[in-house]
Amino acid sequence: MNIIAVILTVIVAIEHLYILWMEMFAWETAGKKTFGASMPHDLFKPTKSLAANQGLYNGFLVAGLVWSFLISDPEWAVNVRLFFLGCVAVAGIFGTLTASKIIFIIQAVPALLAMLFVIISK
Numbered sequence: 001m002n003i004i005a006v007i008l009t010v011i012v013a014i015e016h017l018y019i020l021w022m023e024m025f026a027w028e029t030a031g032k033k034t035f036g037a038s039m040p041h042d043l044f045k046p047t048k049s050l051a052a053n054q055g056l057y058n059g060f061l062v063a064g065l066v067w068s069f070l071i072s073d074p075e076w077a078v079n080v081r082l083f084f085l086g087c088v089a090v091a092g093i094f095g096t097l098t099a100s101k102i103i104f105i106i107q108a109v110p111a112l113l114a115m116l117f118v119i120i121s122k
Contacts, residue, residue, distance in 0.1 A: 001121040006069075008114035009081060012088055013065040015110065016058045023055030038100065061088055078122055085115045 022030045028044045031051060064084035071077040092108025 001117055005114060005117035005121045008110060008117055009065055009068070009085065012085065012110050012114050013062050015107070016062045016065075016088065020055045020058040020062060023051040023058065025055075027051040027055075061091075078118060081118055082115055085111045085118065089115065 022034065027048050032041060032044050061084055064080065064087070068077050068081035068084065071080060088111035089108050092103055092106070092111060095103035095107060
């Protein structure tokens, strides 16, 4: 079970690393491909700094998840991992309620599954 928990946590971290890159550095290219159907194309340039800010927050989530693998105390490592996975899950649920239902599948479900397996493997 621990291997599944680690794999799912790494997947969540990689997903948010991609989101960081897209929102901070590729908002007008990859961001447009991702969100182009739900957002007018002329809004990407004026919202570039807002997207970069969101990307930075995704970077903090990645940093927390990576940090959880570097903590030597197993109890603290689990607590930190669950905290940051919980942050991802809450962000995914909020995004589902305010932006798009697909965010639940893309963001919240992987985080919730990772949390479940982290808890089971304790």
